[in-house]
Amino acid sequence: MGRLSVNLCGIQLDNPVIPASGTFGYGYEYAELYDINCLGTFSFKGTTKQPRFGNPTPRIAECTAGMINAVGLQNPGVEKVISEELPKLKECFHKPVMANVSGFSIEEYAHTCEKLDKEEQVGWLEVNVSCPNVHGGGMSFGTDPKAAAEVTAAVKKVTTKPVIVKLSPNVTDIVSIAKACEDAGADGISLINTMLGMRIDLRTKKPVIANKMGGFSGSAIFPVAVRMVYQVANAVSVPVVGMGGVTTAEDVVEMMLAGATAVEIGAANLVNPFTCRDIIEQLPAVMDKYGINTLQEIIGGAK
Amino acid sequence: MKQGRFVIKENKQLTDSVWQMTLCGDVSAITAPGQFVNIQLDGRYLRRPISVCDVNENTLTIVYKVVGKGTEQMANMQEGELDVLTGLGNGYDLSVAGENPVLIGGGVGVPPMYLLARRLIEQGKKVKVILGFNTKQEIFYEEEFKALGADVMVTTVDGSYGKKGFVTNALEDLDYSYFYTCGPEPMLKAVYRASTTSGQMSFEKRMGCGFGACMGCSCKTITGYKRICKEGPVMRKEEILWED
Numbered sequence: 105m106g107r108l109s110v111n112l113c114g115i116q117l118d119n120p121v122i123p124a125s126g127t128f129g130y131g132y133e134y135a136e137l138y139d140i141n142c143l144g145t146f147s148f149k150g151t152t153k154q155p156r157f158g159n160p161t162p163r164i165a166e167c168t169a170g171m172i173n174a175v176g177l178q179n180p181g182v183e184k185v186i187s188e189e190l191p192k193l194k195e196c197f198h199k200p201v202m203a204n205v206s207g208f209s210i211e212e213y214a215h216t217c218e219k220l221d222k223e224e225q226v227g228w229l230e231v232n233v234s235c236p237n238v239h240g241g242g243m244s245f246g247t248d249p250k251a252a253a254e255v256t257a258a259v260k261k262v263t264t265k266p267v268i269v270k271l272s273p274n275v276t277d278i279v280s281i282a283k284a285c286e287d288a289g290a291d292g293i294s295l296i297n298t299m300l301g302m303r304i305d306l307r308t309k310k311p312v313i314a315n316k317m318g319g320f321s322g323s324a325i326f327p328v329a330v331r332m333v334y335q336v337a338n339a340v341s342v343p344v345v346g347m348g349g350v351t352t353a354e355d356v357v358e359m360m361l362a363g364a365t366a367v368e369i370g371a372a373n374l375v376n377p378f379t380c381r382d383i384i385e386q387l388p389a390v391m392d393k394y395g396i397n398t399l400q401e402i403i404g405g406a407k
Numbered sequence: 408m409k410q411g412r413f414v415i416k417e418n419k420q421l422t423d424s425v426w427q428m429t430l431c432g433d434v435s436a437i438t439a440p441g442q443f444v445n446i447q448l449d450g451r452y453l454r455r456p457i458s459v460c461d462v463n464e465n466t467l468t469i470v471y472k473v474v475g476k477g478t479e480q481m482a483n484m485q486e487g488e489l490d491v492l493t494g495l496g497n498g499y500d501l502s503v504a505g506e507n508p509v510l511i512g513g514g515v516g517v518p519p520m521y522l523l524a525r526r527l528i529e530q531g532k533k534v535k536v537i538l539g540f541n542t543k544q545e546i547f548y549e550e551e552f553k554a555l556g557a558d559v560m561v562t563t564v565d566g567s568y569g570k571k572g573f574v575t576n577a578l579e580d581l582d583y584s585y586f587y588t589c590g591p592e593p594m595l596k597a598v599y600r601a602s603t604t605s606g607q608m609s610f611e612k613r614m615g616c617g618f619g620a621c622m623g624c625s626c627k628t629i630t631g632y633k634r635i636c637k638e639g640p641v642m643r644k645e646e647i648l649w650e651d
Contacts, residue, residue: 158622377618
């Protein structure tokens with residue numbers, strides 16, 4: 105086992121670097137650029153029971169040190185993901201993959217997770233109760249501890265693989281939601297999804313994004329993410345996957361010191377498609393610089 | 408697609424708001440006219456997608472309009488290096504051009520027509536070009552297209568130069584085997600309606616990544632959902648589904 109290796113819910117990762125859902129497709133776009141088998145794993149594009157086109161465009165707005173997106177869970181639906189996307193993914197990625205799932209009802213979450221749980225290559229299910237870009241679903245489950253727990257319990261009932269619940273930062277008390285998910289059987293918690301944001305175009309005097317609001321991500325949100333990962337990691341006993349604005353190898357180390365067992369990287373991939381590969385290459389030197397022997401030993405080190 | 412460092416060789420103003428930048432670097436990923444590059448700028452989070460105007464052995468020419476802070480920053484660069492993703496998008500398919508295709512560029516949609524015209528002329532095609540602008544002061548590249556050997560017509564909305572009106576006014580009287588176009592969406596729509604042959608049009612949309620990962624620039628077509636940055640920006644007339 106290497107210096108970078110970590111154990112996420114019983115599965116050993118070569119390193120803690122995980123491209124975040126929605127920024128890495130089903131892997132093959134990036135496989136044209138580099139061998140994505142260098143990654144710890146990756147979380148594939150959020151999948152729902154039915155196919156979705158998503159929101160009208162424009163879906164993207166730029167911000168200082170970040171961006172807002174309101175894609176709205178565009179995906180071909182779980183049947184096509186299994187029949188068309190996973191076979192393509194399998195050709196370029198040979199490790200367990202994280203299946204990201206979203207839904208509009210508890211039944212839909214359970215249905216999609218049950219299907220993906222049976223896929224051999226799926227190592228973990230990441231249940232997104234935090235998408236800010238769809239109405240009547242996603243985030244509404246993640247802003248109420250009771251609803252988040254119900255989704256978690258329903259998914260756990262029909263699956264065998266580790267279930268990681270992905271939380272929204274757009275809440276008053278993220279710790280209570282994380283604890284409710286843990287109590288309902290979650291094997292891990294990942295956070296943070298994007299923060300609800302908005303931009304207005306001075307020329308048109310209208311919102312830049314067609315959906316008006318969207319999820320704010322990018323390096324600007326990193327300190328908020330570190331704080332929330334720290335709070336949650338200190339309150340639950342299951343592993344925490346930290347994300348939100350991570351851009352460099354130093355950010356990965358910081359997130360792990362805050363309590364993350366593994367680290368997801370999102371928006372940074374969209375700016376520089378080689379970000380995750382570069383971070384993995386740079387981690388040993390950063391560890392040397394800060395006197396870190398193995399990454400596993402620094403998890404939650406900042407007390 | 409490739410990521411590379413490009414050295415700025417020249418950055419010159421063509422009109423009040425349009426600039427031409429020549430960059431030196433590895434252009435091997437650029438395989439077709441109509442493709443675009445995505446440029447990283449200091450202090451800007453997202454890259455700036457800009458269409459390829461011309462490409463040679465190791466030089467890339469882009470022509471861009473200053474519309475915001477990013478392009479304003481570009482206009483102020485006289486030297487230095489840029490981090491550029493090249494070879495993005497599908498580009499135009501030249502194989503279906505026929506013998507006398509017409510190329511229609513409107514405003515900042517003119518630049519991708521240049522490399523397309525050059526390639527088609529190199530193939531021995533008789534190329535007609537319609538360049539549409541609002542007014543005489545905005546005109547650029549008329550001489551460059553003529554130098555390639557294209558038959559060039561210019562239209563201005565206010566009639567201050569060339570034929571008065573829109574590009575479609577010039578298209579009306581023309582005999583052509585196929586059309587290629589790039590410009591603002593209302594112009595594309597007008598060309599779509601006025602054209603009497605099949606053709607290809609290049610679309611613009613606000614993008615996140617520019618290489619197919621984020622789904623920020625999706626659109627609906629007759630043949631399914633497409634990403635402007637990946638399956639586009641060039642669409643065939645027959646697959647276009649106007650959303651309004």
